[in-house]
Amino acid sequence: KVQIAWLHETFEGQIRELNATSVREIRELKLLHTNSEVERKKLEEKHNKLHMKHKKWEEKHSKLHNQLQWLHNELQWDMLLSAATLGDLGTVTLLLYRSGVQVNYVHPDHSRGETMLFAASNNGHVAVVGFLLECGADVDLFRTDGQTPLFAAAQGEHSKVVERLLAHGASVNLATSDVGLTPLHAASLGGHADVVEMLLSHGAVVSQATTDDGETALLIASDEGHAKVVEKLLAHG
Numbered sequence: 001k002v003q004i005a006w007l008h009e010t011f012e013g014q015i016r017e018l019n020a021t022s023v024r025e026i027r028e029l030k031l032l033h034t035n036s037e038v039e040r041k042k043l044e045e046k047h048n049k050l051h052m053k054h055k056k057w058e059e060k061h062s063k064l065h066n067q068l069q070w071l072h073n074e075l076q077w078d079m080l081l082s083a084a085t086l087g088d089l090g091t092v093t094l095l096l097y098r099s100g101v102q103v104n105y106v107h108p109d110h111s112r113g114e115t116m117l118f119a120a121s122n123n124g125h126v127a128v129v130g131f132l133l134e135c136g137a138d139v140d141l142f143r144t145d146g147q148t149p150l151f152a153a154a155q156g157e158h159s160k161v162v163e164r165l166l167a168h169g170a171s172v173n174l175a176t177s178d179v180g181l182t183p184l185h186a187a188s189l190g191g192h193a194d195v196v197e198m199l200l201s202h203g204a205v206v207s208q209a210t211t212d213d214g215e216t217a218l219l220i221a222s223d224e225g226h227a228k229v230v231e232k233l234l235a236h237g
Helices: 002-086 089-099 116-122 126-134 149-155 159-167 183-190 193-201 217-224 227-235
Strands: none
Touching: 002 089, 002 116, 002 126, 089 126, 116 126, 116 149, 116 159, 126 159, 149 159, 149 183, 149 193, 159 193, 183 193, 183 217, 183 227, 193 227, 217 227
């Protein structure tokens, strides 16, 4: 009996020790789990912070890229308009193909809303005008005041440009939006008899060419003393 009691006590002692060990190990496991969870959350927080930093960097990069692209387009457009104004066909050709600027592009900050075609027509550069028309330039796209490329060419007595624009279907009787001047008015005012003849032969209407002030092309030419223009206008009734 003594031996059985001793064995029983020993067994219970081992059970208590085992239970104590199990409890300790469970606590350690819980602590380890808690620490792991804390570390996981720390790692997750670091990951989120890095993600936010990366996102902000991407936004800054995108904004910078857009600003650089805008600046690039601004420079390309300025160079194109300058080249068209100067009649530099080589530069116009090169930049138009490489820059991606549309042939009818009008810069929103340009006070008069001029296109490349208008600039070339206004300065009598027939080669540039022809190239732009071949590239799809709108022959009747006008400035903010309603002046068309044909109006500008007629006003400047650029006969070859006038001829090229008319051959491409330019509207001969379009009037400006400010005072109602037509290309015929502009040519008559300047005494450009050859241009007047071309406009008349392409359907310019003498009787309807009246400004907002009631001035006809004939009256303008007469007031300015342009006898040849007066003769041509009278001949076309």
